[in-house]
Amino acid sequence: xxTVPAKKIFTVSQINTLVCEMLDEYFSDIWIVGEISNLxxxxxxxxxxxxxxxTSQLAAVCFRDSARxxxxxxxxxxxxxxxxxxxxxAASGKYxxxxxxxxxxxxxxxQQAFEQLKRKLEKEGLFDQARKRQLPKLPRVIGIIxxxxxxxxxxxxxxxxxxxxxxxxxxxxxxxxxxxxxxxxVRALDCLGRREDVExxxxxxxxxxxxxxxxxxxxxxxxxxxxxxxxxVTGIGHEVDFTIADFVAxxxxxxxxxxxxxxxxxxxxxxxxxxxxxxxxxxxxxDYLFHYEQRVDExxxxxxxxxxxxxxxxxxxxxxxxxxxxxxxxxxxxGVQAAALNLLNEQLSRQNPVVKIRLRQVALxxxxxxxxxxxxAQTTNFNxxxxxxxxTLNALSPLASLARGYALCLKPDGTLVxxxxxxxxxxxxxxxxxxxxxxxxxxxxxxxxxxxE
Amino acid sequence: MANRNNTEKIDFEQALAELxxxxxxxxxxxxxxxxxxxxxxxxxxxxxxxxxxxxxxELKVNKLIEEKEGEMGELPFAEEGD
Numbered sequence: 001x002x003t004v005p006a007k008k009i010f011t012v013s014q015i016n017t018l019v020c021e022m023l024d025e026y027f028s029d030i031w032i033v034g035e036i037s038n039l040x041x042x043x044x045x046x047x048x049x050x051x052x053x054x055t056s057q058l059a060a061v062c063f064r065d066s067a068r069x070x071x072x073x074x075x076x077x078x079x080x081x082x083x084x085x086x087x088x089x090a091a092s093g094k095y096x097x098x099x100x101x102x103x104x105x106x107x108x109x110x111q112q113a114f115e116q117l118k119r120k121l122e123k124e125g126l127f128d129q130a131r132k133r134q135l136p137k138l139p140r141v142i143g144i145i146x147x148x149x150x151x152x153x154x155x156x157x158x159x160x161x162x163x164x165x166x167x168x169x170x171x172x173x174x175x176x177x178x179x180x181x182x183x184x185x186v187r188a189l190d191c192l193g194r195r196e197d198v199e200x201x202x203x204x205x206x207x208x209x210x211x212x213x214x215x216x217x218x219x220x221x222x223x224x225x226x227x228x229x230x231x232x233v234t235g236i237g238h239e240v241d242f243t244i245a246d247f248v249a250x251x252x253x254x255x256x257x258x259x260x261x262x263x264x265x266x267x268x269x270x271x272x273x274x275x276x277x278x279x280x281x282x283x284x285x286x287d288y289l290f291h292y293e294q295r296v297d298e299x300x301x302x303x304x305x306x307x308x309x310x311x312x313x314x315x316x317x318x319x320x321x322x323x324x325x326x327x328x329x330x331x332x333x334x335g336v337q338a339a340a341l342n343l344l345n346e347q348l349s350r351q352n353p354v355v356k357i358r359l360r361q362v363a364l365x366x367x368x369x370x371x372x373x374x375x376x377a378q379t380t381n382f383n384x385x386x387x388x389x390x391x392t393l394n395a396l397s398p399l400a401s402l403a404r405g406y407a408l409c410l411k412p413d414g415t416l417v418x419x420x421x422x423x424x425x426x427x428x429x430x431x432x433x434x435x436x437x438x439x440x441x442x443x444x445x446x447x448x449x450x451x452x453e
Numbered sequence: 454m455a456n457r458n459n460t461e462k463i464d465f466e467q468a469l470a471e472l473x474x475x476x477x478x479x480x481x482x483x484x485x486x487x488x489x490x491x492x493x494x495x496x497x498x499x500x501x502x503x504x505x506x507x508x509x510x511e512l513k514v515n516k517l518i519e520e521k522e523g524e525m526g527e528l529p530f531a532e533e534g535d
Binding site: 153160 | 465466472475479486489493496503504509512513525527530
């Protein structure tokens with residue numbers, strides 16, 4: 001102001017130019033808040049409107065280049081924050097603000113754009129449940145659209161492997177953020193969708209800010225998903241992130257990993273089904289063998305066998321009686337002999353022929369030993385018969401006749417080995433077969449079923 | 454190729470279905486020991502076949518690349534750091 005000389009008379013143009021310079025100096029980089037009214041969008045792409053508050057208003061313009069960058073559509077009544085500069089429009093002497101950035105007040109511009117697009121597509125029915133397609137149960141070719149270098153592809157492939165997806169993956173590498181990302185994603189969806197072998201497509205991306213995830217909120221991407229020939233599963237960002245792509249997709253998974261899980265679920269279940277069937281097979285066979293083992297046990301305790309055992313016991317009892325009788329007989333015999341001896345002794349003692357007594361004593365000893373021999377022979381004979389009887393019983397053993405191909409495992413002391421815990425490694429065991437026994441040494445103990453599986 | 458994959462898949466599912474049928478048979482009836490052993494052996498054989506098929510299930514990953522305008526080619530995809 002000090003540079004303006006007193007009493008100088010300006011022309012209108014001079015004043016406007018001076019004001020323009022001053023505004024340039026002080027108001028070329030300002031932020032302003034206000035409500036939009038008198039909104040007019042021209043064919044050229046320029047947007048004219050008025051920013052106002054309770055008591056005043058200011059003309060505003062957003063030129064084509066800036067308008068194109070807006071992430072949301074301006075609407076009358078919207079409270080916005082804008083950035084720009086003040087300018088005098090010399091032709092009319094009015095000043096206005098030229099805005100290069102406009103954001104809705106309160107929520108971010110992207111959020112606003114998101115809500116607008118979401119409402120629009122929802123109205124069109126793009127999110128309808130009826131549109132959602134079923135995923136193939138056992139996909140053989142899976143298309144994946146994501147960055148080839150991010151954590152997302154790594155997570156997805158790891159998950160597909162872990163879920164034993166028996167399939168082929170076609171990765172269509174794309175940029176997942178920034179300028180051009182949306183166009184690449186659209187091309188990828190189109191390309192994979194055209195291929196006859198692709199049965200399902202995963203569109204994935206790791207976490208990021210709303211700006212990073214923005215390509216997945218673009219209308220072109222949403223429409224490409226809706227138009228895709230094969231079902232699309234999205235796994236974008238984290239659990240809390242919802243993108244427009246998620247709403248349009250046939251299945252929205254929370255993360256890339258979850259998307260891979262959803263797609264590979266059928267393969268996983270198939271393998272689970274298989275594992276269960278194998279476990280059941282071994283279990284039911286074990287039950288069978290246990291059942292038969294029990295039946296053999298029961299049979300071996302059958303009355304018929306008990307009778308044999310009882311007969312054997314009877315025989316033993318009878319043999320004891322015989323033995324006792326024999327002993328008695330021998331005793332009696334000895335008693336008679338002793339009586340005779342006594343008599344002789346008496347006679348001899350009367351005659352006192354010492355030599356004769358000696359002779360008699362020798363004869364008596366001889367008689368005694370003969371008697372003992374006879375007794376022993378009888379007993380041995382009986383024991384032999386007993387053993388023969390026992391072995392005949394063994395031959396009739398239920399185990400031998402019923403097993404038919406089964407083998408019994410016995411410890412050297414005859415204990416039946418039923419569990420591997422009963423024997424130690426390198427311990428000798430006998431494997432009892434139908435016609436004999438194998439002497440074996442335990443080499444190893446393997447717990448579990450037939451195959452040790 | 455899709456066709457061959459298809460055949461493999463059917464084989465696996467058929468084998469698995471038969472295996473499950475065998476388990477059901479064994480579970481349901483009091484079969485003679487001979488018969489049960491026979492079924493069991495068949496089951497083990499099927500299980501082995503399935504297992505082989507499953508171990509073949511190596512995930513094949515190819516990367517699509519644009520060779521010419523509009524024409525796509527495939528290359529095996531190797532993950533970074535692998």
